[in-house]
Amino acid sequence: MSLTIGVDIGGTKVGGGLVDEDGKVLATALRPTPADDTSGVIRAVTEVVEELRGDHEIEAVGVGAAGWISADRSTVMLAPNLSWKDEPLRDKVAAAVDLPVVVENDANVAIWGEHRFGAAKGFRSSVLYTVGTGIGGGIVVKDNLLRGTHGVAAEIGHMRSVPDGRVCGCGRKGCLEQYASGGSLTQSAREGAKADPGKASILLKLAGDDPDSITGREITEAAKQGDEVALAAFDFIGYYLGNSVADLVQLIDPGVVIIAGGVVDAGSVLLDPIRKHYTDALAKRAALPVAEVKAATLGSKAGVIGAADLARHLT
Numbered sequence: 022m023s024l025t026i027g028v029d030i031g032g033t034k035v036g037g038g039l040v041d042e043d044g045k046v047l048a049t050a051l052r053p054t055p056a057d058d059t060s061g062v063i064r065a066v067t068e069v070v071e072e073l074r075g076d077h078e079i080e081a082v083g084v085g086a087a088g089w090i091s092a093d094r095s096t097v098m099l100a101p102n103l104s105w106k107d108e109p110l111r112d113k114v115a116a117a118v119d120l121p122v123v124v125e126n127d128a129n130v131a132i133w134g135e136h137r138f139g140a141a142k143g144f145r146s147s148v149l150y151t152v153g154t155g156i157g158g159g160i161v162v163k164d165n166l167l168r169g170t171h172g173v174a175a176e177i178g179h180m181r182s183v184p185d186g187r188v189c190g191c192g193r194k195g196c197l198e199q200y201a202s203g204g205s206l207t208q209s210a211r212e213g214a215k216a217d218p219g220k221a222s223i224l225l226k227l228a229g230d231d232p233d234s235i236t237g238r239e240i241t242e243a244a245k246q247g248d249e250v251a252l253a254a255f256d257f258i259g260y261y262l263g264n265s266v267a268d269l270v271q272l273i274d275p276g277v278v279i280i281a282g283g284v285v286d287a288g289s290v291l292l293d294p295i296r297k298h299y300t301d302a303l304a305k306r307a308a309l310p311v312a313e314v315k316a317a318t319l320g321s322k323a324g325v326i327g328a329a330d331l332a333r334h335l336t
């Protein structure tokens with residue numbers, strides 16, 4: 022059996038999985054992500070790999086990290102959340118674990134996992150949105166990741182949705198992730214509950230009558246119970262996501278569009294508005310064959326599975 026290890030470096034935890042050639046996760050390991058400590062992160066990755074390795078024969082290690090990864094998949098050129106700049110992650114991890122290593126952007130490993138074993142399986146071209154704190158993007162065209170000349174393509178979250186709109190962490194104004202991320206959902210619900218508490222009675226009850234403490238989980242629960250403000254918050258992010266999906270469908274014509282990330286647990290209260298606004302935005306094009314919008318199926322394991330599979334094929 023061919024075994025590889027996938028590691029996902031997130032903002033709060035470093036998660037890893039021992040993965041077989043069918044994308045099955047046989048074991049997992051977890052460490053907290055040390056804040057502002059580059060060598061600490063590499064130590065955590067090394068510990069995860071060694072714990073999973075045990076007595077197994079491992080072919081290679083794939084590492085997914087949030088940030089801009091170089092075209093040769095060796096270096097994290099910039100990772101704002103991890104304070105990394107030109108970090109030679111591949112060589113450092115390879116030296117520590119004495120195995121071939123490949124590094125890839127976190128959203129790219131997620132779509133690769135979904136492409137090979139999840140919701141995008143069977144489609145040669147697909148687009149993935151990870152909707153969480155921000156919005157990550159991944160694009161597969163004809164069974165290949167769209168990485169661009171410098172390795173940093175498919176930054177869907179930083180495509181402009183609103184000219185001169187809200188300021189984004191990337192320095193631009195009006196990026197999609199300022200309108201359609203989990204943070205935007207919460208902001209929209211809190212503002213809605215303050216402006217019209219009568220329409221947020223279910224939501225406010227769940228939040229202990231404190232609009233500023235409203236969480237994503239409470240918005241989901243309230244929306245499922247028919248709370249108007251919670252549903253409007255989902256419609257708000259669904260509008261921007263649906264319009265973005267329509268634009269990418271015009272550009273790429275994928276077989277499927279996958280919505281992933283924590284927010285997708287909301288199910289139809291999120292997916293229905295995305296699909297509605299997507300169809301509306303396509304206008305006459307919607308009468309032609311177009312990609313379906315589907316929820317991801319691998320959940321939080323997509324990154325680990327995708328990183329492990331990339332390592333098998335690329336090292």
Ligand SMILES: [Zn+2]
Nearest residue numbers: 179189191196
């Ligand atoms: Zn941005």
